[in-house]
Amino acid sequence: MSNAIDTRTALLAEAETLVRTLGYAAFSYGDLSERVGIRKASIHHHFSTKEVLGNALIENYLERFRAQLAELSASGGAATKQLRAYGDFFSGSLAEGQMPLCGALAADAAYLPPSMQKRVKAFFELHVDWLETVLRNGAANGEITLFAPPKRSALLLLSTLQGASVVAWALKDPSVIKPVFRQLLDSISRNDA
Amino acid sequence: MSNAIDTRTALLAEAETLVRTLGYAAFSYGDLSERVGIRKASIHHHFSTKEVLGNALIENYLERFRAQLAELSASGGAATKQLRAYGDFFSGSLAEGQMPLCGALAADAAYLPPSMQKRVKAFFELHVDWLETVLRNGAANGEITLFAPPKRSALLLLSTLQGASVVAWALKDPSVIKPVFRQLLDSISRNDA
DNA sequence: TTGACGCTACCTACCAGTAGGTAGGGCGTC
DNA sequence: GACGCCCTACCTACTGGTAGGTAGCGTCAA
Incomplete structure (x- = not known):
């Protein structure tokens, strides 16, 4: 097991908790180096820029x-x-004192580099798609009856979870x-099961 | 009409749009001074520290x-x-390209000074209380029938609006x-009116 | 003539990122 | 098996830039 992979993994893990508790703008390579136990400059060996690290995150x-x-x-x-x-x-994650990652990132979205904005967007789209599929299937096999189109209900579910996290x-x-x-x-639905 | 009040008002207004588009951590006295047209140091005459400005906001x-x-x-x-x-x-505010202020602030909450955290909290409590009252009154006068306790429904409404803004x-x-x-x-309710 | 207001000039702290070097492991070649 | 060579991983020391904040002076209106 390579030492480097351990370090990289540790960097990702610590960076994630920092972003999810302090936000992207408010954490620095300095914070990160203290937590992982390598020098600030050495982080650049694994993630050449903060943007690269953010995207990896x-x-x-x-x-x-x-x-x-x-x-x-x-x-x-x-x-x-x-x-x-x-x-x-x-x-679960909120109970552990962590915001959802992309919720934390979305708030600072305008400040993020475009490459990260794209990925945050893709993250939310993945969620909406998954929710929509689950809802659609549940409706198709007669388990539930939706009061609105699946896509809109999916957006509602995602929005509420994100917002409840913020609140x-x-x-x-x-x-x-x-x-x-x-x-x-x-x-949002009647349970027919 | 005092010049100072104008400046102060302009500072508050510009600071608000900056926070609501970039986030609190990502805006600076430098940005603000450019927009308002006075020097960075002069802002301190009106708001001695960024924390004071944030709280006034x-x-x-x-x-x-x-x-x-x-x-x-x-x-x-x-x-x-x-x-x-x-x-x-x-x-409305989102269509104008602005996040709700306290939504933007809440995401960076852990980074904010405690005095600001308290005010953000108070802001959300105001909203929950107002929503709860409206729901309770609507239920009391027979206009709507709630499917859940008013307080919980109020939290649901607020969460969804905040989350939908983020999404x-x-x-x-x-x-x-x-x-x-x-x-x-x-x-969340049946309309009996 | 006092005080509000804005200025220039400056400070310290910290940021992400760079330059250049060191320690040591893997590996082929003679 | 020792030498040369390149690699990864990390280091110290530093850069240019920006952050929030301070000191003190000029100006002008009440």
Whole structure:
């Protein structure tokens, strides 16, 4: 096992927690070097610029999320169960004191380099697509009856989870997210199962 | 009319648009001085530190919002009409290319000085309280029937608007916010009017 | 003539990023 | 098996630039 891969992984992990607690603009190579235990300049060996690091961060996060969503889909559970599990991703990370990565990034979006903006956008599109598919399937097999087009309902679900994270973060009360999302799930469709 | 008040007002206005487009961490006294047309150092005459400016910003915003909400309440319109107007605040400002101020601030919350965190929190509490009152009144006078406790429904409405702003911002598509909120309004209650 | 207001000039701290060097592992060649 | 060579990984020392903030002077209106 190469030392370099360990360092790279550690850098990504620490950078992610920094972004998700302080925001992208507010963390520095200096902070990062202290936490990982190498010098500031050495970070440039692994990530030539902060933009490169930022993009690696999103890509890594997106890949993990994609895997989790695929796993969820593959489990073949009921749509409502999958959606509940999806919501738990958000409430879980927030309970650990971390904002969702792309929620944290989206707020500073105008300040981010275009390459990162594109990836943040792609991240949200992945989520909307996944949600839409789950909703559409649930409706198709008669499990649920949607009160609105799947795409719009998907946007609603994503928006509420992102927003609940922000509100919970500001109120310093992570417990708000779960009942709010639960209520929304009950509201957007009738469960016919 | 004093010149100083004009300058102060201009500083607040420009600072607000900067925060709402770039974020708090990403805007500087340098940016601000260019836009207002006085030197960087002169800003300190009006706002001794950035933290003082930040707090004035929130207070100013909160006061304007409080007035608008009070006006809305006083108009005595139906609950659903008031809520729709409330939603228009968000979609309106987003269409002008601005994030909601406290949404933008909340994302960087951990980086903000405690005095600002407190005010952001107070801002959200004001909104939840207003929404809760409107919902409760609407339910009391038989106009709507809520499917959940008013407080939880209020949190849901606020979360969704904040989140839809973030998502719309990241997707660079301000049009998502309106149909999403419209659908949510239809979902959380039955309109008996 | 005092005080509000804005200025120039400056400070310290920190930022991302660069220059250039060192320690040591892998590897082919003689 | 020792030599030369390139590589990765990290270092110290530094750059230009920018951040927020300070000191003190000029000006002009009340």
